[in-house]
Amino acid sequence: MPYGKQPSVLASVATGVALLLSACSSTQQPAAPAAPTAPAAPTTAAAPTRAAAAPTTAAAPTTAAAAATPSAAATAPAVPTPRVAAASPVASPVVAGAATPGAAAAAGGGLTGTVKIVSSLPRTGSSKGQTDTIVNAINMCLQDTNFKVGNATIQYTDMDDATAAKGSWDAAKEAENANAAAADPDVMLYIGTFNSGAAKISIPILNRAGPLAMISPANTYPGLTKPGKGEANEPDVYYPTGKRNYTRVVPADDLQGAVGANWAKELGATKVYVLDDTELYGHGIAVVFADTAKKIGLNVVGGPEGIDTKATDYRALATKIRGTGADFVYFGGITQNNAGKLWKDLRAVMPDLKLMGPDGIFEQAFLDDAGDAAEGSYITFGGVPPDKLTGKGAEWYQRYKNQFHSEPEAYAAYGYEACKVGVDAIQRAGKKDRAAIVDALFATKNYNGVLGTWSFDQNGDTTLTTMSGNQVKNGKFEFVKMIEAPKT
DSSP states (O other): OOSSOOOHHHHHHHHHHHHHHHHHHTTSOOSSOOOOOOOSSOOOOOOOSSOOOOOOOOOOOOOOOTTOOOSSOSSOOOOOOOOOOOOOSSSOOOOTTOOOSSOOOOOOTBOOSEEEEEEEEOOSSTTHHHHHHHHHHHHHHHHHTTTEETTEEEEEEEEEOBOTTTSSBOHHHHHHHHHHHHHOTTEEEEEOOSSHHHHHHHHHHHHTSSOOEEEESSOOOGGGTOTTSSSTTTTGGGOTTSSOOEEESSOOHHHHHHHHHHHHHHTTOOEEEEEEOSSHHHHHHHHHHHHHHHHTTOEEEEEEEEOOTTOSOOHHHHHHHHHTTOSEEEEESOGGGTHHHHHHHHHHHOTTOEEEEOGGGOSHHHHHHHGGGGTTOEEEESSOOGGGOOTHHHHHHHHHHHHHSSOOOTTHHHHHHHHHHHHHHHHHHOBSOHHHHHHHHHTOOSEEETTEEEOBOTTSOBSOOEEEEEEEETTEEEEEEEEEOOOO
C-alpha cells in the first residue's frame, strides 16, 4: 500500500476484507471466457486454400446433464477444446465475448451466462477448403452479434467430423460430436452437418437431447425431412421423440435432381447413363435425376449404378458406357469419393461426352482433382453462387472478400445464414431452453437474410427453390443461369 506501513490492526482488517471480496468475486460470471489451452498433439492439416478465421474459444464444459441420454455412446465425451484455425489475413481473430464494432444484441431477460454454439463439419481432407469458408462465415455471423445473445455470451466450437484416415466425414466421429454436444447443457445450437449421411447419424442423438436444435447449411438428401421422398421409414426414423428438431437452409435434392434432368434435356442429351457414389446423398440425387429423366422423355441407358469409390481405374466402366451409345453421363456424389479420377477416365475414353454433377462436386477440390477433364462439365447447385447474391447477400459477399481476401465457396453464405437464423431463434426463445429454441426455429417465417426472404416449412425445409446451373470454363466454375425448381 502507498504512504508507508499501516498499523497492524488496520492491516488485519484490510486482509480480511480482501479475502471476503475474493471469495465473493469467485462466484460471479466472468466477462469473457478464458482462452483454452492448446489441444494435445492435434492432427496436422495442410494449410487451407482460403484462410479460416480463428474460431471462438470455449471454456471447459460442465458435467453432462442427466436429462440428456444420447443413444450412440455409453458415455458421452465432453465438448472438445475448439480447433484453432488459421488466423484471418485481414483482422485479428475475435474471442468469444470480446467487444467488436457495431450494435450490441438486444437484451433478453432470460438469456444469461454462456450459450454454446457448435458446428460439425469435415475439417480434414479435401472438404477443408469448402468448410474453411463456412467456418469463416459462422465467425462473421457471431462477430456481427458481438458474441452476445440477450445478456448471454456466445461460445463457438468448430468440431471436425472427418478423420485423416478416411479423408472425409466419418460416422463414428460424427456420433462422437453429436454426443458431446447433447451432453453439454450449455450447447443450444448445432450447425451441421455438411454431408447428408452424417446428418443421418446425429439427428436421432440430438433429437433425444432436449431436443437440441440442428440447422444444416448443406444437407440436401430429401429423406431427412420429407415423407415419401426417401426410404419407407424416413424421415420418422430420425426423430425418436416424435418432435422435429432438424432444419436446413438449402433446398433438397428432390428439387435439384429434377433441375439437373431438365437442364440435361435442354443441353441436348438423348441417352443418359447415371452413376453415383453409393452414399445417401449421391445415390439419392442420382435416383431423382434418373426418375425425372424418364418422365421427361430421356432414354436412361444405364443406372443408377454405384461406382467403387476406391478404384484406381474406371476405363472399363467408361468402355461399357460407350457401348450403350450414351451421350450424357450424370454422376451423383461428392468430390471425396473419387470424382476427379472418374472424370479423367470417362474423358479418356469419350472425349466429347457431356458430363454433369450436383453441388457435391461444386468446389475447388473437384477442379483440382479432375484437372483438365473437368473442362466443359455442367454442375447444378441447390442455391445461388455467392457472387450472384443480391441485396443483403451482395453486401455480405463484399464483406467476406474484404475480410478474407478470397472468394467464398458455394456454401459459405448458407453457413452464415444458418448461424444468423439460429441465433435469431435463441433470441426469440428468450431463455436457455432447448425445446423452446427448437420451437422458435421452426416458427421462422419471412426471414429477411442474405439468401433473400424465406421461411421454414413444417418439415424444417426452406421455402427457397431457386437454384443455379454452372459450367467449368478455363478451369473455373462459371455461372450459366438461375433455374427455378419444378413444383412437386
